[in-house]
Amino acid sequence: MSVTAPTGFAAAGVTAGLKKSGGLDLAIVSNLGPLANAATVFTSNRCKANPILWSQQVMSDGQVSAIVLNSGGANCYTGTIGFQTTHATAEAVADQLGVSAGDVLVCSTGLIGEQLDLGKLTAGVFDAGLALKSDTAISAEAGLAAAQAIMTTDTKPKQAVQVSPAGWTIGGMAKGAGMLAPGLATMLVVITTDAVLTSAQLDAALREATRVTFDRLDSDGCMSTNDTVSLLASGASGVEADPAAFAAALTELCRDLTLQLQGDAEGASHDVAISVRNAAAESEAVTVARAVSRSNLFKAAIYGNDPNWGRVLAAVGTISEADAAFDPYNIDVAINGIQVCTAGEPDQPRDLVDLTPRAVSVVIDLHAGTAGATIWTNDLTHDYVEENSAYSS
Amino acid sequence: MSVTAPTGFAAAGVTAGLKKSGGLDLAIVSNLGPLANAATVFTSNRCKANPILWSQQVMSDGQVSAIVLNSGGANCYTGTIGFQTTHATAEAVADQLGVSAGDVLVCSTGLIGEQLDLGKLTAGVFDAGLALKSDTAISAEAGLAAAQAIMTTDTKPKQAVQVSPAGWTIGGMAKGAGMLAPGLATMLVVITTDAVLTSAQLDAALREATRVTFDRLDSDGCMSTNDTVSLLASGASGVEADPAAFAAALTELCRDLTLQLQGDAEGASHDVAISVRNAAAESEAVTVARAVSRSNLFKAAIYGNDPNWGRVLAAVGTISEADAAFDPYNIDVAINGIQVCTAGEPDQPRDLVDLTPRAVSVVIDLHAGTAGATIWTNDLTHDYVEENSAYSS
Structure with a gap:
């Protein structure tokens, strides 16, 4: 169980044809609400990829309806064409889900300096949109497919869940096997929760958690251009979480994912x-x-x-x-x-x-x-x- | 040709038994004068080896009569016993050459955290002392033996010479194949010259040269605890060198040695x-x-x-x-x-x-x-x- 463990989230992982291997390579996580509060931490690398530049704009109001992630290409150092690709991807997701493109985060991972194929991306978004409308989109299997679709050299998907006795849940998925050294953030991570929290509360909790987890993983000293950790809250549990208890559970979940990333780091034997x-x-x-x-x-x-x-x-x-x-x-x-x-x-x-x-x-x-x-x-x-x-x- | 190329220097390389391989592992370069002016640049690593701590004291008056170097052990993180070993080595060299121990630089290279065998060291110094008294001690072969004795994982000795039309010469030898990343200095390098220059002039020229040569070699990002670059002037040519011309030739010699070090870096293929x-x-x-x-x-x-x-x-x-x-x-x-x-x-x-x-x-x-x-x-x-x-x- 991961991003679909909390109520109020649907997920999909599909094959868009971006990966040479032909595996799953495009994921969408949709926040079904009622809330659309969110927080993110981005790479501190000054050479930021186009999806980072786009997503920073999305976060200006702290509201996120969906996040779309692709492997098979980082869309970094691809200039204005690359930015247009990111923008068009967000628009395609918005069309499929009936939300505003300005509330759609975009994450990409893969080779730097190559254009992504927009036709494949939009076709993948269409397929993922169909999957999100199915009854199984809130299942554990859908969460697993999304976790698989963001893998690059990862050998296994990374998922984690924290369930609070207070009635709320946090779920998360992560990818990352190389370029594992953070600035403020690291790798691609999507965390969902059905707790009721404001965007500001989510932001504080996420920074507290990443500071002592993802930010302390330094597998190979190399900082990525695309790192994004996002935290989406649906509020679907109807339970207002105690911020301290939430931050503690979030930190534990991030530590869990951090150690999964460490355990699957490229080529490592220790x-x-x-x-x-x-x-x-x-x-x-x-x-x-x-x-x-x-x-x-x-x-x-x-x-x-x-x-x-x-x-x-x-x-x-x-x-x-x-x-x-x-x-x-x-x-x-x-x-x-x-x-x-x-x-x-x-x-x-x-x-x-x-x-x-x-x-x-x-x-x-x-x-x-x-x-x-x-x-x-x-x-x-x-x-x-x-x-x-x-x-x- | 290397450290014996300038007049006024003798060199020896002998087998003291410190290296498991049984190869040459102890070198002495003796400044025969008339001058004993010198300059050094040491590692900026705060974890300095005992030979560095000793040699920093030697340099307080800018006078150096000889330098003794061993491979087979770094004598770093070996505490007071290790410092006593360094001191005793300098005393042994002083006895052999009839100079003051306070004018003998010591350099060591090899594994950190192991004591050197003082008995083997002093026996090696005795053998090297005998060699230094022979007629061949100022030959190119003697310089080569010294360059070989300081090798660790190096596959070949590194030597360089610069001859000035003004009548003075600079020679140098270097060792280093791993932990090649400097602070102020790097690896073990001994440079000799028969030019007439003060210790202050030598110091200025050496810092100018190392700043753009050894200090710009960063093979594996790892800074050594034992790095020492030393420059000894015998004044035996009788020629007062123009400081700018000397610095230029010294920089060229250091660049030559730097590129030899790069070309022999551990395991490198580019x-x-x-x-x-x-x-x-x-x-x-x-x-x-x-x-x-x-x-x-x-x-x-x-x-x-x-x-x-x-x-x-x-x-x-x-x-x-x-x-x-x-x-x-x-x-x-x-x-x-x-x-x-x-x-x-x-x-x-x-x-x-x-x-x-x-x-x-x-x-x-x-x-x-x-x-x-x-x-x-x-x-x-x-x-x-x-x-x-x-x-x-």
């Missing part, structure tokens, strides 16, 4: 959680953990089941004093529970570290304060190189 | 020059080019001979407006001479780009000013992953 403890500030803990997550030497060592903690500290040392306070010779490092370095000197033998499990924990203690943060990353593998060199994606 | 043109400032050009050089997706695409210019622009877009001025929709990209993107839209077909040669040129025009810079990097290959995962280094 899921690595890098936790920085006792930093002077949470932002400094994030900075230090992110530096380690972006060290190719560290990531390659993990792939080779090599607990090379020197590469951890070499990455930590690249952070300037202005960006994080610490004494470089008073840092502890533990890998999978073995304290390999204490106060900047070797402690337990590195041979004790078992890196054969997929899950890897690296804990860095800065002894500089009381704040902490975790960044989730992956190892650097032959398969990552292969997947990202063997074809354009 | 040498990529990323040039940013028409930036608002040189520093902004460097920032933009460096961001592209650190995109694993871009680097993997180059390995796959895929001119994926979207990944270039996605990396450019990660730079904030505070760090570089540009309009993201008015950027041109050319790869190996083919203008694949003009003003943010597709231009020439990407199929026209031939990426089969090892040398790759990426030119990014920001249309934001008149400054420019080039960063040299490599592709991300299966062999890079293999070399950095299969063993500790």
